Amino acid sequence: MSIAAPPQTQATGRLGEIIALAQSLYEDIAFKAVADWKAKDKTRRAIGFLPVYVPREVIHAAGGLPVGIMGGGDMTEIVRGDSYFQSYICHLPRSVIELLVSGRLDSMDGFLFPSICDVIRNLSGMFKLLKPDRYVHYFDLPQNFRSNLGGTFYVSELKSVAGAVSAMTGTPVTDERLRESIKVYNANSRAMNALLELRIEKPWLVPAAEYYLLLRAGFLLPVDEHTAMLNEYTLLVQQSDRRALDNIRVMVRGAFCEQPPVALLRTLERAGCYLVDDDFVVGSRFIPDPIAETGNPWDALADAFMHHSLPAASVYDEKHEKAKKLVDRVREVRADGVLLMAPSFCDPALLDQPMLQEALEQAGIPFTSFKYSEDTGQFQVIREQAGTFADAIKLWGTV
Amino acid sequence: MTISAGIDVGSGAVKVAIMGVEGGVEKILGSYLERIRRRNVMDVVDESFESALRDAGVRRDQLAYIATTGEGDLIPWRTGHFYGMTTHSRGALYLDPEARAAIDIGALHTRAMRFNEAGRVLQYQMTSQCASGSGQFLENIARYLGVSIEEIGPLSLNSDNAEKCSSICAVLAETDVINMVSRGVSTPNILRGIHNSMAVRIAGLVRAIKVEGVVLMTGGLARDAGLIAALQDKLKDGAAKLAVRGHELSVYAGAIGAALWGAFRHDKLTHQEASSGGT
Amino acid sequence: MTTAIKDASQDRQKTMIAEHFGKLSRAKEDGRKVVYTFVPGNLTELLLNFDLLPVLPEINALQSGMRGKTGDYIQLAEKSGHSEDVCTYVKADIGMLKSGNIGPTGEKLPDPDLLLLSYTGCFTFLKWFELLREEYDCPVVMLHVPYQGDGKITGEMRDYVVGQIRDVLIPELEKLSGKKFDEDRLREDLKRSAKAEDDLVWVLESAKHKPSPIDAYFGGVYYIGPIFTSFRGTEDAVDYYQLLRGEIEERLAQGLGPITPDGVMEEEKYRIVVEGPPNWTSFREFWKMFHSEGAVVVASSYTKVGGLYDRGFRHDPDDPIGTLADYSMGCYTNLNLPDRIDLLEKYITDYDADGFLINSVKSCNSFSAGQLLILRELEKRTGRAGGFIESDLVDPRYFSAANIKNRLESYFQMIEAKRTKG
Amino acid sequence: MECYIGIDLGSTTTKAVILDAEGRIVGRGITNSRSNYDVAAQVAKQEAYTNARFEMLSRILRDETGVDKEERESLESHLTAAYAHECFLGQLSRLEQHCRTDLDNPRFDDDRRELLQSVEVIMQGIREHAHRNFQPSATARSDFFRDIAGAAFIDVAAEISRGGGPAFDKLVGMFDRNIIPVENEQETRSFSELLTAAYGRLPDGLRSSVAGLPDTLKAVADTPMEEVRTVGTGYGRVRLPFPKDCIRSEILCHGLGAHLMFPATATVLDIGGQDTKAIQVDAQGVVTSFQMNDRCAAGCGRYLGYIADEMNIGLHELGPLAMASKRRVKINSTCTVFAGAEFRDRLAAGQEREDIVNGLHRAIILRAMSLLARSGGIKNEFTFTGGVAKNPAAVRALREVGEENYGELILNIAPDSIYTGAVGAGTFAMRDVAAGVGANQEAA
Numbered sequence A: 001m002s003i004a005a006p007p008q009t010q011a012t013g014r015l016g017e018i019i020a021l022a023q024s025l026y027e028d029i030a031f032k033a034v035a036d037w038k039a040k041d042k043t044r045r046a047i048g049f050l051p052v053y054v055p056r057e058v059i060h061a062a063g064g065l066p067v068g069i070m071g072g073g074d075m076t077e078i079v080r081g082d083s084y085f086q087s088y089i090c091h092l093p094r095s096v097i098e099l100l101v102s103g104r105l106d107s108m109d110g111f112l113f114p115s116i117c118d119v120i121r122n123l124s125g126m127f128k129l130l131k132p133d134r135y136v137h138y139f140d141l142p143q144n145f146r147s148n149l150g151g152t153f154y155v156s157e158l159k160s161v162a163g164a165v166s167a168m169t170g171t172p173v174t175d176e177r178l179r180e181s182i183k184v185y186n187a188n189s190r191a192m193n194a195l196l197e198l199r200i201e202k203p204w205l206v207p208a209a210e211y212y213l214l215l216r217a218g219f220l221l222p223v224d225e226h227t228a229m230l231n232e233y234t235l236l237v238q239q240s241d242r243r244a245l246d247n248i249r250v251m252v253r254g255a256f257c258e259q260p261p262v263a264l265l266r267t268l269e270r271a272g273c274y275l276v277d278d279d280f281v282v283g284s285r286f287i288p289d290p291i292a293e294t295g296n297p298w299d300a301l302a303d304a305f306m307h308h309s310l311p312a313a314s315v316y317d318e319k320h321e322k323a324k325k326l327v328d329r330v331r332e333v334r335a336d337g338v339l340l341m342a343p344s345f346c347d348p349a350l351l352d353q354p355m356l357q358e359a360l361e362q363a364g365i366p367f368t369s370f371k372y373s374e375d376t377g378q379f380q381v382i383r384e385q386a387g388t389f390a391d392a393i394k395l396w397g398t399v
Numbered sequence B: 001m002t003i004s005a006g007i008d009v010g011s012g013a014v015k016v017a018i019m020g021v022e023g024g025v026e027k028i029l030g031s032y033l034e035r036i037r038r039r040n041v042m043d044v045v046d047e048s049f050e051s052a053l054r055d056a057g058v059r060r061d062q063l064a065y066i067a068t069t070g071e072g073d074l075i076p077w078r079t080g081h082f083y084g085m086t087t088h089s090r091g092a093l094y095l096d097p098e099a100r101a102a103i104d105i106g107a108l109h110t111r112a113m114r115f116n117e118a119g120r121v122l123q124y125q126m127t128s129q130c131a132s133g134s135g136q137f138l139e140n141i142a143r144y145l146g147v148s149i150e151e152i153g154p155l156s157l158n159s160d161n162a163e164k165c166s167s168i169c170a171v172l173a174e175t176d177v178i179n180m181v182s183r184g185v186s187t188p189n190i191l192r193g194i195h196n197s198m199a200v201r202i203a204g205l206v207r208a209i210k211v212e213g214v215v216l217m218t219g220g221l222a223r224d225a226g227l228i229a230a231l232q233d234k235l236k237d238g239a240a241k242l243a244v245r246g247h248e249l250s251v252y253a254g255a256i257g258a259a260l261w262g263a264f265r266h267d268k269l270t271h272q273e274a275s276s277g278g279t
Numbered sequence C: 001m002t003t004a005i006k007d008a009s010q011d012r013q014k015t016m017i018a019e020h021f022g023k024l025s026r027a028k029e030d031g032r033k034v035v036y037t038f039v040p041g042n043l044t045e046l047l048l049n050f051d052l053l054p055v056l057p058e059i060n061a062l063q064s065g066m067r068g069k070t071g072d073y074i075q076l077a078e079k080s081g082h083s084e085d086v087c088t089y090v091k092a093d094i095g096m097l098k099s100g101n102i103g104p105t106g107e108k109l110p111d112p113d114l115l116l117l118s119y120t121g122c123f124t125f126l127k128w129f130e131l132l133r134e135e136y137d138c139p140v141v142m143l144h145v146p147y148q149g150d151g152k153i154t155g156e157m158r159d160y161v162v163g164q165i166r167d168v169l170i171p172e173l174e175k176l177s178g179k180k181f182d183e184d185r186l187r188e189d190l191k192r193s194a195k196a197e198d199d200l201v202w203v204l205e206s207a208k209h210k211p212s213p214i215d216a217y218f219g220g221v222y223y224i225g226p227i228f229t230s231f232r233g234t235e236d237a238v239d240y241y242q243l244l245r246g247e248i249e250e251r252l253a254q255g256l257g258p259i260t261p262d263g264v265m266e267e268e269k270y271r272i273v274v275e276g277p278p279n280w281t282s283f284r285e286f287w288k289m290f291h292s293e294g295a296v297v298v299a300s301s302y303t304k305v306g307g308l309y310d311r312g313f314r315h316d317p318d319d320p321i322g323t324l325a326d327y328s329m330g331c332y333t334n335l336n337l338p339d340r341i342d343l344l345e346k347y348i349t350d351y352d353a354d355g356f357l358i359n360s361v362k363s364c365n366s367f368s369a370g371q372l373l374i375l376r377e378l379e380k381r382t383g384r385a386g387g388f389i390e391s392d393l394v395d396p397r398y399f400s401a402a403n404i405k406n407r408l409e410s411y412f413q414m415i416e417a418k419r420t421k422g
Numbered sequence D: 001m002e003c004y005i006g007i008d009l010g011s012t013t014t015k016a017v018i019l020d021a022e023g024r025i026v027g028r029g030i031t032n033s034r035s036n037y038d039v040a041a042q043v044a045k046q047e048a049y050t051n052a053r054f055e056m057l058s059r060i061l062r063d064e065t066g067v068d069k070e071e072r073e074s075l076e077s078h079l080t081a082a083y084a085h086e087c088f089l090g091q092l093s094r095l096e097q098h099c100r101t102d103l104d105n106p107r108f109d110d111d112r113r114e115l116l117q118s119v120e121v122i123m124q125g126i127r128e129h130a131h132r133n134f135q136p137s138a139t140a141r142s143d144f145f146r147d148i149a150g151a152a153f154i155d156v157a158a159e160i161s162r163g164g165g166p167a168f169d170k171l172v173g174m175f176d177r178n179i180i181p182v183e184n185e186q187e188t189r190s191f192s193e194l195l196t197a198a199y200g201r202l203p204d205g206l207r208s209s210v211a212g213l214p215d216t217l218k219a220v221a222d223t224p225m226e227e228v229r230t231v232g233t234g235y236g237r238v239r240l241p242f243p244k245d246c247i248r249s250e251i252l253c254h255g256l257g258a259h260l261m262f263p264a265t266a267t268v269l270d271i272g273g274q275d276t277k278a279i280q281v282d283a284q285g286v287v288t289s290f291q292m293n294d295r296c297a298a299g300c301g302r303y304l305g306y307i308a309d310e311m312n313i314g315l316h317e318l319g320p321l322a323m324a325s326k327r328r329v330k331i332n333s334t335c336t337v338f339a340g341a342e343f344r345d346r347l348a349a350g351q352e353r354e355d356i357v358n359g360l361h362r363a364i365i366l367r368a369m370s371l372l373a374r375s376g377g378i379k380n381e382f383t384f385t386g387g388v389a390k391n392p393a394a395v396r397a398l399r400e401v402g403e404e405n406y407g408e409l410i411l412n413i414a415p416d417s418i419y420t421g422a423v424g425a426g427t428f429a430m431r432d433v434a435a436g437v438g439a440n441q442e443a444a
Ligand SMILES: Nc1ncnc2c1ncn2[C@@H]1O[C@H](COP(=O)(O)OP(=O)(O)O)[C@@H](O)[C@H]1O
Pocket: B009, B010, B011, B012, B013, B014, B070, B105, B106, B107, B108, B109, B134, B135, B136, B138, B139, B149, B150, B151, B152, B153, B218, B219, B220, B221, B223, B224, B225, B251
């Protein structure tokens, strides 16, 4: 319920500039920013990776720029992409293929397809066929979490990627370099955490759409530039005069891969929901705690993935603790409820849902679920749903 | 008495209800419905709002709260806005105090919601990007068959051998209907066939929210006795504890609910102000 | 469904299956432990080693599909919060569970004592057993089988799988069964596996003859039954394949075409290679659309989901654990897209097919994502007619007979047109 | 004259063409498809005959009289408009009759008088509209009685109810009920009668501009036209009122039709009312592959119809409106039924009408693009057919998107593009007769 139309949170001045930059990077579906970055030095190489998680440290250490390919959003017109996928497959791969066949991924020197689902997996084969001259690798993440088994396998995968990127850049990945990269990314994740903390405390300062754009910027910009951007934003936004609205606090789960359009996030907020935690672009903060900066850096990365990463539908929940973690997190961020939003036709997310719902029901946490696709253009239904959800909590309070 | 107004702006029609609440007794003072049919929505809103006030014999300045629902958040002079499922649940409870769930079938969307004895929404489900089985769809078909909307229900009830309607698309179904007509299928049998296929979809929604007890149909299609019959049929097997009902004022459920929530909110706010000594 | 198929081998298979389900229904009283696991890359011989009884939920789902039960099962699962969008094998299984877990023989299936999550070639498996874990109070063991993303099995991949079998699986199975792992017995079983595999390959390759004595898709799904499921490594399997081979040798000698549910096929008009699993809910109707037009499937990829024996793989008694690892990593669903295309291309030429057809099933992203590219590549490489139809495994809502028939008819006409031209 | 007839019973419109013995198109007729296929086919055919006779007249005037071009054209356009006007009035009076009879129903007992009065006012209003609309210079909103009369009906009805008359819904309901029988009846007057009546409507100056005009008209009306064979195709083909061997699949007909119009055609895109087809043909016009939308009518011609309805403008006006747009609005949902809602939303959000409409056109073309891509892409030459090919904004979007993705294109659009399927069917009729196959055609 809203008493009056919520005022548009307009960012002005330097804050406005930061958002505008993030927005323009987000809209840069031709990856011009990457081409510009490469143009500054002939030896530079960019490696595109698909959602969800890829240890960017390794690419960084090999002197490459890791670039997230998160789909074409609602900005890509699908002309040929549809001819590669049946109607019952999610939207992301069509826009990615569209970007590929229309030449908009030409600035990428290689592609990594992390193992998150069969669609991404098969997409790696399609890239191999369509781009035989590029480095295309299916990056298999272990589902066994013993260091002598999954760990060893994972390190071999990391080394194979490092080797391939090094061969392009001429920069070998030494342990020393890798440790340095870990440090740089740790700084980034600290900046990310600070922003997230602020958002949890004062969500009206950090609108979902802005937060999201900043996350996306991190998948395009060189890491130190992104860290600086985050820090500056976090500082400035605390000095702004943004005021709180009569909104409820919600947490989002299920959006780890195909991304919702930004307009959808705005719709949610307008319907009375502050997003205090989510799993959008989850790879950008998949390992929330700093990774060990000393010792064997390869093992450190493996250990971080296997034991310190966030839960995701694509990773086997060996300890059977996904439900508990979800409920704990809701409490930790003091969310009034949970939005389970999943991409249409996304098997991992949708098969996860009944389990998450069960857990929330058990814990007495309100939730609602809906599907979206990256090019969803009609928000009425979602607005109604989120609005009703917010109404119920506002009229009756949390449970 | 707290007097409040509820305005439900739908994609097919604008509904207004004026409610009076006093000492826990809720009364409908006036109402008005106007279909939009290709006209400027805001004009229709203004017109219907005035007409409803006239119907209730209430002046605008007597209103404690003007609540909107549906697409009504575009109205600049509203006091507050509530979302459709919040208002339909409340309206359904007002119309039928035994109801614990409502099915709202409007021009474009179908929603099912379950609520408790206080009108609090517990669970809901809504159709999404596809308009199959909506009011608009039925309206198109009716136009094709040359029957007016009011006749759909009674005709459908007269069916003796419902035709199977396969097409799930609201547009392609028109073609299906053409085929049926040319095969000489009678209008009642076509309509019942369509009602049956709509009922299957609606029943799916209803099952998804695990309803038990009385379900009230709200929204424009609640007037369609044929659809109600088809739905009663579909929900009969399996979930024996379900009773689907309609109400002559069902179409106003959203507007009524909005007005009631508005009054509730108004009382709560003034109460707060009073207890905090005003501001 | 098999009333018209009267071969002795069919009867034999039926008996084998009935016996297996009989054992399952008595498992609890006999004190035998039950393990649920998946078909692709399965570890049947290893389970045999501990006298464990396997249950394959995928097979249950497909059999429920054939018996027309899955429509209700799926709805039941959807009612409990499952999305319309996801794999219907999972939903059919969950629905079956919710309706009392009655197996294909009408007897209740025993609850699992262990969920063996052998994760080969499909992510949905992972979710499937995470979901089942919520229903049963039993341990889950994961065997992560890495994907052949770059088209090969590397040493690291092999070490990873072998390591998991040795350090994770075997200890768990020993714990569960109270028996020690017996490597010699495994070798003996693997020898029998290889023997049966030889005969299966012979049978599948008999389709190279003209006319083909078998249908390698609709008939093929029966031929692969024992070897892909619970019988590999048993004497039963060896006998079955010998029997089968004998029958086909006979047909070949007589120059007969395949047997269909409606009798022996008359004229072989079109030789087709098919990619993708069949539809089970209307299996017979679907088959009829082929045989009534004189179309014979001479090779199919679906009959390779449980191993690419025709590409030379045999279970190797000399390296028992290594061979299990190789088998897991080598089945069709674990091949990358370029390799799948190469394989299909080879089938088209080796079996001298007139064209190839893709049955794209909604459920299975593992198969379906990328099939349209497969279609285009194969058209380009072979110049033969490609066809594309869409259906589902066990969701009756996604089998539109009129639509598929229409497409198949135009497809066969296209082959005809290509023939008369060139 | 020997006539070969092709009829394409589309989901939205039914088209007929008449081919002469040389295979030239000599007549075209179009009507909206309706619940009675027989009538739709008959009406379209009748229209095609009418059109053929007008063409004949045009030829005679050109070749056999000394009248100069300007005057000739003026005469022809007046006569055509008057003829259409005559037909329209005939239908209108039947509509009025049905409305009146309908009001006999006892459920109108309470407000019959009021309603009858309204009918009178409405009919008068429509007649006045028609008077303006059937000026030779007027651009019609639509070719069909339902649309022209319906729009005028709604306008007048809204006025009446605003002025305190019966409720708008009630009035419009009357139209909805009674238009159906009107559409399912055929014109009872013959061509010659209608022509004579139209002649009577001509201004005096024109009537005397050509010497012996009445005789010429009589000759045209009396020329015998012999129907040799009719072949039908289209969406409703399973229900076509034709013998089975006189029916062809719409894909084949469209492929052949496009090939005949543009022999170098390699790819055909047809966007009709409820379906979109992407077809690849070889050098002989034989279809080699095709894709069609199944199960969902999103992004078909009907979508534009809903939008035009929503804006209460004619289909013809939609394209030109979009052409005026300078900005591109991206529209994602192409569900036909939602189109109206999306349009309203965007207007409310402050977007310009023409930009939204332009975006809608582009959205349709994008849908079509994915079918094209699935059928094998666009190859030169590329022929665009179906009703939507008449829409300049759709054509512009197609050219833009096509060239962005497939390089330079030779894009063919025939003025007769909506008749492509019918031409294919007519040609099959000729070929069948030449090959001596097929039924004797009494039944049709
Ligand atoms: N008696 C009736 N029988 C059948 N349908 C009706 C009847 N009255 C109204 N409708 C339908 O109800 C719909 C409008 O319902 P409503 O709830 O007002 O929708 P919305 O809120 O979306 O505008 C229209 O599509 C109309 O066709």
